[in-house]
Amino acid sequence: MTDQRIFRASDPADLLALVPGVLGFHPEDSVVLMTVGDGERPLHARVDLPARDPVAVDDLVQYLAALAARSDLRRVVVLVYGDDPGLAEAIVRPFDALLSGIGARLVCAVRASGQRWWRVGAPPDDPGTEYDVSSHPFMAQMVLDGTVVLGSRRELARSLVGQDPEDAAAVAAALKTLSPRLRPGMVPAVGHPALRDRLVPEGHWVRHRVRRWLTDRERLDPHDTARLAVATAASIEVRDVAWAEISRENARVHVDLWRDVVRRVPADVRHAPATLLGFAAWLSGNGALAWCAVDVARESSPGYSLAGLLADVLTKGMPPSTWRPLPPEALTLFAG
Numbered sequence: 001m002t003d004q005r006i007f008r009a010s011d012p013a014d015l016l017a018l019v020p021g022v023l024g025f026h027p028e029d030s031v032v033l034m035t036v037g038d039g040e041r042p043l044h045a046r047v048d049l050p051a052r053d054p055v056a057v058d059d060l061v062q063y064l065a066a067l068a069a070r071s072d073l074r075r076v077v078v079l080v081y082g083d084d085p086g087l088a089e090a091i092v093r094p095f096d097a098l099l100s101g102i103g104a105r106l107v108c109a110v111r112a113s114g115q116r117w118w119r120v121g122a123p124p125d126d127p128g129t130e131y132d133v134s135s136h137p138f139m140a141q142m143v144l145d146g147t148v149v150l151g152s153r154r155e156l157a158r159s160l161v162g163q164d165p166e167d168a169a170a171v172a173a174a175l176k177t178l179s180p181r182l183r184p185g186m187v188p189a190v191g192h193p194a195l196r197d198r199l200v201p202e203g204h205w206v207r208h209r210v211r212r213w214l215t216d217r218e219r220l221d222p223h224d225t226a227r228l229a230v231a232t233a234a235s236i237e238v239r240d241v242a243w244a245e246i247s248r249e250n251a252r253v254h255v256d257l258w259r260d261v262v263r264r265v266p267a268d269v270r271h272a273p274a275t276l277l278g279f280a281a282w283l284s285g286n287g288a289l290a291w292c293a294v295d296v297a298r299e300s301s302p303g304y305s306l307a308g309l310l311a312d313v314l315t316k317g318m319p320p321s322t323w324r325p326l327p328p329e330a331l332t333l334f335a336g
Helices: 012-023 054-070 085-101 137-144 153-158 165-177 193-216 222-234 236-243 251-264 271-283 287-300 305-315
Strands: 030-035 044-048 075-081 105-113 116-119
Touching: 012 030, 012 044, 012 075, 012 105, 012 116, 012 137, 030 054, 044 054, 044 287, 054 085, 075 085, 085 105, 153 287, 165 222, 165 251, 193 222, 193 236, 193 251, 222 236, 222 251, 222 271, 236 271, 236 305, 251 271, 251 287, 271 287, 271 305, 287 305
Parallel strands: 075 105
Antiparallel strands: 030 044, 030 075, 105 116
């Protein structure tokens, strides 16, 4: 299990300082739901602020209430990032009522815009309270802990796009040297006599290469980057070999590995590495990065089933504690 630091928040400014570190970016036009209190299963969720439309607002409120009920939340805070106080109140009031119906309590509801915050429902002439996340002690502590906070979700998504044309060209060239039998769409159907002969060696290589990287942490060369991507993208069974290597204890390290692969490989082989990145991100508590990885996987392969499964896990707000490692018998590639 990854270590979790406990922060004691005493006012809304403290809560607002926590959010960027929890999400990995500074939210804009968002609604953030967080649990508070000792002994509770930690959960945080961010959704886009809806248009000021009754149907859209009700959909959001119902979603948040279902998430709270499914996760058995007891004490929560809601932080609305936006300029419209009426919209914030239209979200918070019915949500608070629904929380009461499931035995939960809304401890604090705040709207933030610019460098000021207001209690939701504050009088129209309330000037708000100034706050500065950048100089807050919580932010300083998170920086010391190595937490990276980006400027926005868009910036987080852009962090999965490579910025080295020479390296991208080298990886693309390496892809061309790989046997065509490993390219997506070139793998024979399950049950074909050539299937196991082609893929079992790749599965063993993937397992060995991932474990070696976890030990030495040295950046993959273009050939190994290409081979990891194409082997996991070409076969679900090979991908599952890599998937089985991810645990709650090493998930953050796998994030570094698969993020590097995603950034460096062509779009048509990103779906498996991106989904492995998303799974590792979710398991390490980084839901925002997991969603960005799901987006990349779906752009690469819109119907990719594991990306859909991960999206469902994220939508339902399932905590990493629900995950059980893949048992050895689940790796059908090595069966028999």
